Amino acid sequence: MERRQVGASGLRVSALGLGTMTWGRDTDAVDAAAILRSFVEAGGTLVDTAASYGDGDAERVLGEQLAGTVPREELVLCTKGGVRHGPAGPRRDASRGSLLADLDASLVRLGVDHVDLFLVACPDTTTPLEETVSALRLAVTSGRARYVGLSNFPAWASARAATLLEAGDGIGLAALETEYSLLQRGVEREVVPAAEALGLGVLAWSPLGRGMLTGKYRRSVPVGSRATSDHLAGFVGQYLEDRDAAAVAEAVVTAADGLGRAPLEVALAWLLARPTVASAVVGARTPEQLKGTLDAVDLVLPSEVHAALDDVSAVVPGYPERW
Known part of the structure; x- marks a missing residue:
């Protein structure tokens, strides 16, 4: 599997990343052991997790695998902090105390002394960005993380954070993790251009449009799919009732039929050809799902197919992006 540089940093990751949200x-x-073993055997290195996934259970399971299934040095470990769970549900907390506490707890659950990439999971409007950035700087200078970045942040905040972090000792942001797929191209208005200008690598989560781009939801909702899950139905449902999303998914199926490939392979190939994308993070729930995903790494779309998918999924820029 291809290894890609994350922006202008020295960090290199596999073109496909392995998500562990489930x-x-x-x-x-x-x-999990079977999935991780197959992923590494295929050349995968980037494993993406978070302190909030399963209230820490995802990291615990991953830590068990690092203790026996796959040597830690073969992986690029990425985790996220900044989401607190309480009686009222999850809340954003990107304060210095919260981020460093999350990182410390993640290291314990993973059974490691550092992660390769530590991300702030989402913006927190109640904490000054300067404080959030100070936690990222300390994560690196203390040796707990080799690189740092942001997840789900708008372009202006990403640019401001990059400026604040670099102004100290040149540590700098390495990555922006954001939802990006043929069904979610809004990041191309400002986030992707900001990443390119700042030398940041983009890690794309949900590159298959929360499952829509696999083609499995064309006729009905399959039993056992995420759309039938109590805790994931809302995650997928956003696109199930969207006619534009259905049209894009249908175009992907048509392209796949013409190429003799699976729809998910076409969707991933389109994304991996986008500028600034360092890795597409796929969340396979079963070993069988992962196998289908891994088949996509050798596909290069013909230019006319890529252009057709660009057209059917295009985001119309407005003010002030186009003036």
């Missing part, structure tokens, strides 16, 4: 809840330890 580990410890929908994916048990046995399947």
Whole structure:
């Protein structure tokens, strides 16, 4: 599998990343071990997790695998902090105390002394960005993280954070993790141009449009799919009722039929050809799902197919992006 540089940093990751949001809840330890083993055997290195996934269970399951299934040095570990769970549900907390506490707890659950990439999971409007950035700087200078970045942040905040972090000792941001797929191209208005200008690598989560771009939701909702899950139905439902999303998904199926490939392979190939994308993070719940995803790494779309998918999924820029 191709290794890609994350922006202008020295960090290199596999073109496909392995997401673990379902580990410890929908994916048990046995399947997790099989998934991780197959991923590494295919050349995968980037494994993406978070302190909030399964309230820490995803990291615990991953830590068990690092203790026996796959040597830690073969992986690029990425985790995220800044989401607190309480009686009222999850809340954003990107304060220095919260971020560093999350990182410390993640290291314990993973059974490692550092992660390769630590991300702030989402913006927190109640904490000054300067404080959030100070936590990222300390994560690196203390040796707990080798690189740092942001997830789900708008372009202006990403640019401001990059400026603040670099102004100290040149540590700098390495990555922006954001939802990006043929069904979610809004990041191309400002986030992607900002990443390119700042030398940041983009890690794309949900590159298959929360499952829509696999083609499995064309006629009905399959039993056992995420759309039938109590805790993931809302995650997928956003696109199920969207006619524009359905049209894009249908175009992907048509392209796949013409190429003799699977729809998910076409969707991933389109994304991996986008500028600034360092890795597409796929969340396979089963070993079988991962196998289908891994088949996509050798596909290069013909230019006319790529252009057609560009057209059918295009985001119309407005003010002030186009003036």
